[in-house]
Amino acid sequence: MRLVVVSNRVTIPDRHEKAMAGGLAVALREALEQRGGLWFGWSGAIGEVSPTQVRQVERGNVTYAVTDLSEAERQSYYLGFSNRALWPLMHYRLGLTEFQRGDYMGYLGVNRRFARALAGLIRPDDLIWIHDYHLIPLAAELRRRGISNRIGYFHHIPWPAAEVVGALPFSATLIRTMAAHDLVGMQTEIDARNLVDGLISLCGARSDGRHVRLGGRRTAVQSFPIGIDVEGFRRLAAASVRKATTPLRATRVSLGERKLVISVDRLDYSKGIVPRLEAFGQFLRNHPEERGRVSLLQVAPPSRSDVPEYAELDRQSDEVAGRLNAQLGEFDWTPIRVVKKAYSRKALAGFYRRAQVGLVTPMRDGMNLVAKEYIAAQDPADPGVLVLSRFAGAAQQLGEALIVNPFDSQEVAEAIRTALAMPKTERIRRFEQLYAIISATDIGWWTRRYLAALAGEGATLPTGEATSAPRAGPRRIAAATRRKRDAAEPSSLTMIQS
Ligand code: ADQ
Numbered sequence: 001m002r003l004v005v006v007s008n009r010v011t012i013p014d015r016h017e018k019a020m021a022g023g024l025a026v027a028l029r030e031a032l033e034q035r036g037g038l039w040f041g042w043s044g045a046i047g048e049v050s051p052t053q054v055r056q057v058e059r060g061n062v063t064y065a066v067t068d069l070s071e072a073e074r075q076s077y078y079l080g081f082s083n084r085a086l087w088p089l090m091h092y093r094l095g096l097t098e099f100q101r102g103d104y105m106g107y108l109g110v111n112r113r114f115a116r117a118l119a120g121l122i123r124p125d126d127l128i129w130i131h132d133y134h135l136i137p138l139a140a141e142l143r144r145r146g147i148s149n150r151i152g153y154f155h156h157i158p159w160p161a162a163e164v165v166g167a168l169p170f171s172a173t174l175i176r177t178m179a180a181h182d183l184v185g186m187q188t189e190i191d192a193r194n195l196v197d198g199l200i201s202l203c204g205a206r207s208d209g210r211h212v213r214l215g216g217r218r219t220a221v222q223s224f225p226i227g228i229d230v231e232g233f234r235r236l237a238a239a240s241v242r243k244a245t246t247p248l249r250a251t252r253v254s255l256g257e258r259k260l261v262i263s264v265d266r267l268d269y270s271k272g273i274v275p276r277l278e279a280f281g282q283f284l285r286n287h288p289e290e291r292g293r294v295s296l297l298q299v300a301p302p303s304r305s306d307v308p309e310y311a312e313l314d315r316q317s318d319e320v321a322g323r324l325n326a327q328l329g330e331f332d333w334t335p336i337r338v339v340k341k342a343y344s345r346k347a348l349a350g351f352y353r354r355a356q357v358g359l360v361t362p363m364r365d366g367m368n369l370v371a372k373e374y375i376a377a378q379d380p381a382d383p384g385v386l387v388l389s390r391f392a393g394a395a396q397q398l399g400e401a402l403i404v405n406p407f408d409s410q411e412v413a414e415a416i417r418t419a420l421a422m423p424k425t426e427r428i429r430r431f432e433q434l435y436a437i438i439s440a441t442d443i444g445w446w447t448r449r450y451l452a453a454l455a456g457e458g459a460t461l462p463t464g465e466a467t468s469a470p471r472a473g474p475r476r477i478a479a480a481t482r483r484k485r486d487a488a489e490p491s492s493l494t495m496i497q498s
Contacts, residue, residue, distance in 0.1 A: 001455065002126045003037035006118065008078075008134040010041035012057050012064045017313050023345075027443040029062070031451060034421065036061040038126075040118050042078075054117045065121060069110065076106020082134045083307055089168055090133060090157045091270040091364040096309055100168050108137060115141030122147055127454055130181075132156050140177035152183040152454040154224065157366040158393065159191040162198035162312040176203040179214035183454050187393040189364045224450050226370045227442040229306045230435075231387065233349055237377035238348030251297075251354060257295040258333075258422060264348060264357035264370045265362070266303040266342065267310065272363040272389065272406045273300055273317050277336060279361070279412035280322040284335060286413050292333045296359070297351065301342045314340075351477055352377035352384075359420045361389040363407040368392040371401070375434045383431035385419035387412070397437050400430040 005028050032039060039062065042458060057064045069078065080103030088096035091456045112292035116136055122128065122142075128151040130138055133362050139151045167170050175198055178184055186192040196212055201207035205214035223404035251260070254352065261280070265271035270439065271332065280296045304310045321336045343351070352358060358374030371386060371394040380383055395403055401414045 001035065002030055002123060003035045003124060003451070004033060004127060004128045005037065005039045005131070006125045006128065006135060006138065007041045007131040009037050009044055010064060010066050011491050012066065013059055013263065014378055015059065022224065026442065027447045028127045031447050032062045038063045038121060040065045046071050046074055065255045067114070067117060073106055073110050076103040077110040078307055079135070080397070081107035083304055084396070084441065085168065086133045089164065090160060092160050092164060093269065094164065094167055096269070097168070104170060109163070111135060111137045114138055115145060118142065119145040119147055124149070127451070128152065129454060134173060137177040138179035143332060144179045150182045150454055150456065150476070151180065151222060152185065153178070154185040154450065154452065155191065158364050159186055159194045161194050162201045165198050166202055172202045173200065176214060179205065179212060179217050179219050181219055184221045185450055186221065186228045187223065187225055188396045191393070192221050196221050199201055220453070222453065224446055225393060225441060225448045226367050226369070226406045227438060229367050230376045230439045230442045233373055235381070236346050237349035237353040239354055239458065240346060250353065255295060260355040261294060261296045261357040261359050262344045262351055262374070263296065264299045267290060267300040267314055268303060270362055270364050271307060271311050272361045273298065274312070274320050275363070275406055275409060276361045276412070277317065277324060279409040280335065280336060280416065281328060283413035283416045284328050287417055289418070291328065291447070292330060295334060296336045297355070298336065298338045299313070299341070300338060317454070318451060319331035324371070331352065342380070348373070351375045353379060356384045357416060358384060358386045359416065360386065360392060361412055362392050362406060363406055365389070365392040368394045370376060371398060372438045375431065375438055378431055379433065382425050384432065385422050385430065387415045387419055398434055400433040400491055
């Protein structure tokens with residue numbers, strides 16, 4: 001069975017690209033290479049497009065089929081409906097949700113155009129796997145064109161309660177198209193339940209809990225918490241200690257013996273960057289003895305700068321960091337550093353390993369891969385502590401982190417303090433449990449499990465299975481972490497949906 005992956009953005013790999021480790025894009029590429037297949041989506045370019053214009057590039061047994069968007073399509077489908085309506089809505093930010101009928105029409109139009117182009121490329125027994133909120137109605141459009149293949153969808157971001165979804169005009173029409181899939185994957189059981197409830201209350205679907213029946217179709221809805229390449233990341237982090245990257249060396253020089261708290265996010269309001277900076281300031285005010293002894297490094301490369309809310313966030317984070325540094329800093333100590341650059345995987349792994357605390361406090365997040373990367377990068381003999389928002393999907397799996405409510409700056413401030421003061425035995429105990437979970441549910445597990453379920457290989461598992469992982473004992477982890485292998489340099493993760 002050939003695999004067909006569809007995502008908003010498609011990056012065609014360089015012909016001479018070395019084998020890479022890590023990342024969702026890489027995992028999908030591997031799945032495609034195993035079965036042979038097709039990856040379809042937007043090239044990332046803007047052009048004067050005719051509706052069926054598709055460029056095809058062969059790389060081994062995988063065909064990359066891409067189409068450009070017109071400027072009008074980019075405005076309505078991508079910046080408008082996807083990023084100014086669906087993104088804030090799905091992250092429970094109704095106040096930021098901007099609905100324009102023209103944008104919605106553009107969104108439907110691009111999905112229709114993609115379906116028309118893709119339908120001509122599909123073979124009868126292909127498995128089709130669609131990714132993310134840009135492409136919700138694509139399967140329904142494919143069905144209208146007579147495509148009867150098995151079609152799956154994975155939603156990378158949260159799916160909110162029906163009351164929230166219902167605020168979107170035309171929400172019932174839009175979300176009923178979810179029933180055109182054979183399998184819908186969500187990050188958490190909460191998201192899966194929210195979707196089923198929404199289909200029942202907004203669209204009149206019937207459900208037995210694991211399946212939804214609507215319009216004569218039966219759709220399985222399940223959680224598949226996404227993972228990372230744990231082993232690849234662990235090796236990178238270990239190598240970063242043996243052979244420090246330039247940014248890590250510079251961090252050592254500038255921090256000296258000081259402790260480090262690290263946060264890494266795309267500059268996005270869902271990530272809670274500004275409240276986090278305020279909470280760090282609160283921590284320093286609550287515990288003046290910590291001043292001069294610890295700094296926060298916030299790595300936050302800008303994204304979607306064409307959307308006004310993102311430009312505003314950029315300004316706000318500069319302002320808050322500047323104010324706190326002016327109020328609390330000393331001539332020889334800067335409490336908060338905000339850097340707006342993308343770093344290599346290797347440099348990031350080095351930063352995580354150097355940091356005593358990983359501060360991951362999104363206001364909402366589908367999963368949050370940074371939380372898992374931070375765990376994977378720790379030194380098992382002297383690990384740091386993860387402080388994690390209860391509103392990140394990752395919190396459903398990573399209960400041994402210090403779980404906080406990001407809306408409560410005092411709670412976050414005290415968790416930072418607890419993390420910094422935690423005795424080594426407790427840090428090791430928590431780390432071992434967290435590491436066991438992320439390695440048992442890594443990116444390979446996720447891809448295999450989703451594809452098995454999509455192929456109908458007896459794999460509609462009870463939903464509970466997705467969050468409980470086999471526990472690896474400390475000895476197994478120690479053995480795994482002792483193994484010496486070459487540390488390959490993975491390229492940075494190409495987020496397929498951003
Ligand atoms: P994102 O919102 O992009 O993903 P996240 O899961 O944290 O969020 O992934 C971000 C990735 O980009 C991480 O791998 C991180 O290391 C990398 N990154 C961030 N800043 C970087 C920098 N400065 N330099 C280099 N790399 C950087 C969406 C959803 C998430 C979900 C993922 C996957 O919003 O909830 O976990 O998809 O499904």
